[in-house]
Amino acid sequence: MGLKINCEACTGCESCVPACPFGLLEVVDDVVRLKDGCTLCGACVEACPSSVLAIEEAAKSAQADTSFQGVWVFAEQHHGQVKSVAYELLAKARELADSLKTEVGVVCIGDKLQDIASLAGHGADKIYLVESPELKGFREDAYAGMLAELIGRYRPEMVICGATPMGRSFLPQVAARLRVGLTADCTALDIDTDKRLLRQTRPTFGGNIMATIICPEKRPQMATVRPRVFKKGKSYPDHRAQIIKVDLSGAAVTSKTKLLEFIEDVSEKVNLDEADIIVAGGRGLGKAENFGLLQELAALLGAALGSSRPPVDEGWLPYSHQVGQTGKTVSPKLYIACGISGSVQHMAGMQTSDVIVAINDDPNAPIFQIATYGIVGDLFKVVPVMIEKLKSQK
């Protein structure tokens, strides 16, 4: 196992050196050398014109089990209502299932679930319902146990789930229980139809590198996908789904943890994950009071209020507003960045937005590199005009 280097064939051309995302290759005396820390990502193998580099793998005889069939979506719900990310994934699952000529299954776990008919109308062929008063609140271990049990029983070949805080905390437990692979936080999914492989693409290294990942043998193939990466599909009022009420009373439904209290945070009412428009402010706002200006703009646009890290660190806004690698990852239709220079960390959290507007007085701010529309200027002069114009049109 490892990266094999055929030193004799190496010409010392250095083509591989910049290809390594981790900077671990160097050429010494015209021969390439590897430093410690290789993750065997294979980027250098492709870059080498002389086929010097190869990833040595143990012979694997196992083939994927083809008895696993169907594309599943875990439909996350909140207070009984299905979240919009479930519909986005359903549209994608429909597309994947059609190309594989298989069916779409949707899993709903909870208590007194609503919107079931609408899931059928959005392309589900089968809906697996697990309802129990004990499953009312989300508990990682109970939900993971249920989903793992269902997968074992019905054997889907793919399972996708929103990369929400909930999906990212419980799907790994399902994967570990089943000992299968799981790709986190994907921003693209496509399929190798012949091999029935799900090609999962995700940003890594703070959004600086993209990696495409497959699960060659283990089934199901599982991925979490960021909200708003896919578009919610059309609804087909005539599409019928078979509803399968699964009785899992035999399996352990109970959680080892106990919910004692829920404290609602009113400042998190506006959900950054699901907002169509986000107005965000950065260090350029200067002080807490100035966020009032952005709040006014946000209210007029029906937008959620976001922030880069400095305002949160300064205490101008609560952490729940922070967008970026250490905050929330968002992908709205419109992201208006005011006074945000665009650190790598911030951009990692919002660069997949459909349209990005940057308002900043520094023409060299990195945010302009990813912006669709840019205004080089004083946000305190530009934003008030926007507010005034929007008001006059109401």
Added chain:
Amino acid sequence: MNIIVCLKQVPDTADVKINPETNTLIREGIKNITNPFDTYALEEGVRLKERFGGKVTAISMGPPQAEPMLREAIACGADEAVLLSDRAFAGADTLATSFTLAQAVKKLSPCDLVICGRQTVDGDTGQVGPEMAEVLGVPFLAYVSEVREASEKGVKVKRMVEDGYEVLESPLPAMMSVVKEINQPRLPSLRGQIKAKSAKIPVWGTSELGVSAEAVGLSGSATKVVKIFYPKRESHAHLLSGTPENQAIGLLEKLRESGLITG
């Protein structure tokens, strides 16, 4: 309380710059640091030990260069540290990584609480913690922002959920991931630095952990990276010029044309 804290050494992604011409990373001068989220995990472990007694052991899987990071953890209050390092561990995905780390926890048991950061800044998956909890067969408490109570029997924690906070009670042993709200990590103390200098940090490989090379690293992984590429980052910003008023009006027009705003 026996506490194990999981740490990872990562490249400082805050230092990362992109070469606009080649669209590749400029790596010169990028330091290796302790994954920022893990520093909160370590601090919380040390604070719990100070409140309730016991021992904090820092563990990390990584190349031999990760050893100084573990020494720093001792300087910041950890009692002991173990480095999991073996060529066979290379290329591990989250499944193989969580398996390897969980074997180390088992070897260090009895252990009451395992603490990790919510995600690393290089891999960014946030999967290793919950996967480890599953391998260990203990409850996983995600996104903890406050440990309210802890005793032999269990912990009471406050954790972040999408629309607020939950207060949860869990029996021990358990595992938790922490968010940065939880504390302010301390700097190394002088006494800690002296202790760290002479501390013995054992290195465990497959034989010490009693695992086969097939179960770890690339062989033990279920996923496989088939392609690595750089995202397109070509500047195509349409800049709006003129007075602030012209700019504002121009922008609203563009947004209206694209159907992003109405009116």
